[in-house]
Amino acid sequence: MRQSKLFTKARREAPADEVSKNAQLLVRAGYVHKEMAGVYSYLPLGRRVLENIERIVREEMDAIGGQEIRMAILHPSEPWKQTGAWDSVDVVFRIASRTEKEYTVGQSEEEIVTPIAREYLASYKDLPVAIYQIGQKYRDELRAKSGIMRGREFTMKDMYSFHETQEDFDRFYAVVKEAYLKIYACLGLVAKATEASGGAFTTKLSYEFMVLTDAGEDDILYCNHCSYCVNAEISAQKEDDACTRCTKGSLARAKASEVGNIFDLGTKYAKDFSFTYKDKGGKDQYPIMGCFGIGISRLMGVMAETFSDEKGLVWPESAAPFAVHLVALGRDGGDDISKASDALYEELRRAGVDVLYDDRPLSAGEKFAESDLLGIPKRIVVGKEAVATDVFEVVERKTGTVAKVPRKNLIVS
Numbered sequence: 001m002r003q004s005k006l007f008t009k010a011r012r013e014a015p016a017d018e019v020s021k022n023a024q025l026l027v028r029a030g031y032v033h034k035e036m037a038g039v040y041s042y043l044p045l046g047r048r049v050l051e052n053i054e055r056i057v058r059e060e061m062d063a064i065g066g067q068e069i070r071m072a073i074l075h076p077s078e079p080w081k082q083t084g085a086w087d088s089v090d091v092v093f094r095i096a097s098r099t100e101k102e103y104t105v106g107q108s109e110e111e112i113v114t115p116i117a118r119e120y121l122a123s124y125k126d127l128p129v130a131i132y133q134i135g136q137k138y139r140d141e142l143r144a145k146s147g148i149m150r151g152r153e154f155t156m157k158d159m160y161s162f163h164e165t166q167e168d169f170d171r172f173y174a175v176v177k178e179a180y181l182k183i184y185a186c187l188g189l190v191a192k193a194t195e196a197s198g199g200a201f202t203t204k205l206s207y208e209f210m211v212l213t214d215a216g217e218d219d220i221l222y223c224n225h226c227s228y229c230v231n232a233e234i235s236a237q238k239e240d241d242a243c244t245r246c247t248k249g250s251l252a253r254a255k256a257s258e259v260g261n262i263f264d265l266g267t268k269y270a271k272d273f274s275f276t277y278k279d280k281g282g283k284d285q286y287p288i289m290g291c292f293g294i295g296i297s298r299l300m301g302v303m304a305e306t307f308s309d310e311k312g313l314v315w316p317e318s319a320a321p322f323a324v325h326l327v328a329l330g331r332d333g334g335d336d337i338s339k340a341s342d343a344l345y346e347e348l349r350r351a352g353v354d355v356l357y358d359d360r361p362l363s364a365g366e367k368f369a370e371s372d373l374l375g376i377p378k379r380i381v382v383g384k385e386a387v388a389t390d391v392f393e394v395v396e397r398k399t400g401t402v403a404k405v406p407r408k409n410l411i412v413s
């Protein structure tokens with residue numbers, strides 16, 4: 001895409017109303033637009049990042065047999081009253097209507113997915129099943145100072161699974177855990193699978209996936225030797241205690257952000273909605289249910305926090321809005337530099353490279369500063385020397401390393 005056509009513009013100054021680094025950078029660079037605390041619109045660059053994260057998550061969920069659906073966002077209040085969440089879950093929005101009915105909007109969707117599953121899963125032959133969606137969630141959060149990391153509206157992947165036996169649930173739980181670790185690794189993040197309590201309605205253990213970052217709202221204790229990690233809020237253990245799992249290491253304490261979690265919901269929701277299936281002997285049984293969330297937009301925020309420096313954002317290739325930032329140092333569009341960069345832009349596009357082309361008549365200094373702020377992994381510079389020699393400067397955003405690359409190698413390099 002030509003940057004002269006991109007309707008967003010980077011700003012020199014950080015927005016005065018943002019305290020978090022992720023929002024400051026993302027607003028400045030034109031990735032997101034703040035509507036109010038905890039609610040953002042995603043602009044062309046931001047939407048591309050979000051969709052890259054969604055694509056990676058979707059591929060992994062499909063690979064483990066998840067079936068994607070899209071549930072309603074506006075919900076009747078009845079199922080929420082049936083499970084007790086209407087009265088007990090503080091973040092549920094309760095919406096009055098002129099029809100005198102009450103509604104809510106999805107904050108998690110056990111209340112919607114369980115009746116859907118009940119409709120179709122009548123026999124043990126229909127199980128196991130995993131259903132997921134990627135979409136907006138709405139929560140009446142008190143604190144919304146973490147930019148896109150804590151939204152009142154945010155994007156989540158939520159998957160729900162239904163099983164005949166605890167063993168089958170446990171098998172799938174382990175499969176999802178591995179898929180999650182793969183997703184985070186693909187985004188360049190190290191997420192620790194952290195033991196936590198089981199959430200609102202269950203006393204079972206769950207895993208939260210935590211990425212170490214000072215911008216996180218959670219405190220974790222993790223072993224400096226093995227992969228053991230626990231949420232400090234619920235644990236009797238403290239910093240420097242010996243690790244109870246490997247007994248070799250000791251526990252360090254750190255701030256972290258929860259980028260996903262997986263729960264064993266047991267038969268709570270099946271019972272609430274009288275959802276039974278016929279087992280092999282023809283007897284009615286409640287399925288065991290799991291719920292598996294990933295904070296898609298929070299992940300983008302964590303990435304902005306983690307992958308940034310004093311100059312701006314530094315996206316890994318897997319999530320970057322474009323693979324290449326082509327920066328032309330021509331001034332009026334008709335000069336040799338502009339012609340050479342136009343030609344290179346077309347060539348890169350024909351080769352299937354996702355390229356943002358800065359074709360605007362700005363100074364080299366302004367263009368480079370903005371390019372650094374946007375954080376596209378690779379920058380190709382077209383200046384006088386490149387036109388004369390057909391050798392181009394290729395700058396890696398992450399390291400600042402400059403390579404001189406002959407034109408014929410540009411497409412593959």
Ligand code: ATP
Binds near residue numbers: 139149154258293
């Ligand atoms: P938190 O403790 O941070 O409030 P949670 O336990 O309420 O999270 P879940 O209900 O399990 O979170 O939601 C699944 C995932 O959605 C979380 O792991 C997190 O990554 C993300 N998430 C939850 N709340 C928000 C929010 N307000 N804004 C952005 N992402 C969120």
Ligand code: MG
């Ligand atoms: Mg919460």
